[in-house]
Amino acid sequence: FNDIWAITGIPVSTLDDHDQDYHITGSGGIALVASVGGEVKKQGRVKVGDLVTIYSGQNDILSPTVGLDPMFADFSIQGYQGPDGSHQQFMVAQVPQVHVKPQDASLEAAGSYVLNLGTIYRALFTTLRIEPGKTLFVEGAATGTGLEALKSARNNGLQVTGMVSNNDRAEYIRGLGATGVINRKDSRYANAFTKVPADPQQWAEWEGKGEAILADYRAQNNGKLADYVVSHAGELSFPRSFQMLEENGVLTFYGASSGYHFTFMGKKGMRSPQEMFEKGSLRAGEAVLIYYGVDTLEDGIVDAVGLEAIESAREMGARIVVATYTDAQKE
Numbered sequence: 001f002n003d004i005w006a007i008t009g010i011p012v013s014t015l016d017d018h019d020q021d022y023h024i025t026g027s028g029g030i031a032l033v034a035s036v037g038g039e040v041k042k043q044g045r046v047k048v049g050d051l052v053t054i055y056s057g058q059n060d061i062l063s064p065t066v067g068l069d070p071m072f073a074d075f076s077i078q079g080y081q082g083p084d085g086s087h088q089q090f091m092v093a094q095v096p097q098v099h100v101k102p103q104d105a106s107l108e109a110a111g112s113y114v115l116n117l118g119t120i121y122r123a124l125f126t127t128l129r130i131e132p133g134k135t136l137f138v139e140g141a142a143t144g145t146g147l148e149a150l151k152s153a154r155n156n157g158l159q160v161t162g163m164v165s166n167n168d169r170a171e172y173i174r175g176l177g178a179t180g181v182i183n184r185k186d187s188r189y190a191n192a193f194t195k196v197p198a199d200p201q202q203w204a205e206w207e208g209k210g211e212a213i214l215a216d217y218r219a220q221n222n223g224k225l226a227d228y229v230v231s232h233a234g235e236l237s238f239p240r241s242f243q244m245l246e247e248n249g250v251l252t253f254y255g256a257s258s259g260y261h262f263t264f265m266g267k268k269g270m271r272s273p274q275e276m277f278e279k280g281s282l283r284a285g286e287a288v289l290i291y292y293g294v295d296t297l298e299d300g301i302v303d304a305v306g307l308e309a310i311e312s313a314r315e316m317g318a319r320i321v322v323a324t325y326t327d328a329q330k331e
């Protein structure tokens, strides 16, 4: 995906992200170490001649926040956000990107697993914090990250239902232990995979079009919807996957293959802004963007939840930016 998106310049041109007039694609790979810097030499973990696996995530390795979470320290993907990817003879890597090649993996496998598994590790264990005995629904379960999510969740004692687009893939994932399958090309789901319409008059009809999918999911999962959802296929699948959530269910997403305009229908229930900030692990000093004025009193100015969000974020020591819809709200 990174290569295709970088080459086509869709949805954004990678050349706008850096100031070079070339872009070499390739996010991660297998490499032979040709040269090392002085500090790397002193440390001794990596030496010239080593056959290594390269992870494509780069960051500001001297940042104080790097130990907390490397993704918060100017994180970027080499070969996509940065211009110097792995499809060249010599590439410069930061030493934390360099890992011992797993002995039992082929060169191809050793050069391609890290970003997939890193993404899935983060989705399942850092974000969802999956627990055995629960249920998970994952898009694109027969390939790439979806397949890794299926395997990892199964290995950790979850019951997994995967979405795929044909019967061969359905059989394949059943063979890997999927409890249920949703074939998104099933004729009964025709016209179901769309964004939620903007017009509220059409919301009930849109929800109704998902009933067959939900019924099929429930039939394969003891009558219940999903405790966890992993979504990555973008705007056409996200709203239905969100609809798949059981009460108190949690969804995580990365990627947006079919487009970035994410819509979803709310579910019953309410959480305070403070609970949501805690769920998002907000820490003092971190930045929060609050949209104020989403739901106001008749005066069009007072947004009670917006005010509570600002107050909670302030109490938690966040740096706050508020986006308002009108100047009166700003005042």
Ligand SMILES: NC(=O)c1ccc[n+]([C@@H]2O[C@H](COP(=O)([O-])OP(=O)(O)OC[C@H]3O[C@@H](n4cnc5c(N)ncnc54)[C@H](OP(=O)(O)O)[C@@H]3O)[C@@H](O)[C@H]2O)c1
Binding pocket: 001, 002, 115, 116, 117, 119, 139, 140, 141, 142, 143, 144, 145, 146, 163, 164, 165, 166, 169, 184, 232, 233, 236, 237, 254, 255, 256, 257, 258
């Ligand atoms: N690979 C990584 O490490 C990584 C890391 C971060 C983000 N991402 C992003 O995550 C997304 C998936 O990456 P991947 O490597 O897993 O790709 P992949 O191996 O190509 O798998 C994606 C699968 O999604 C399904 N799909 C495609 N269009 C769909 C749609 N409209 N509705 C529902 N399902 C659809 C397809 O399966 P079926 O046809 O069987 O349904 C396809 O095989 C991409 O946007 C990618 O940029 C990937």
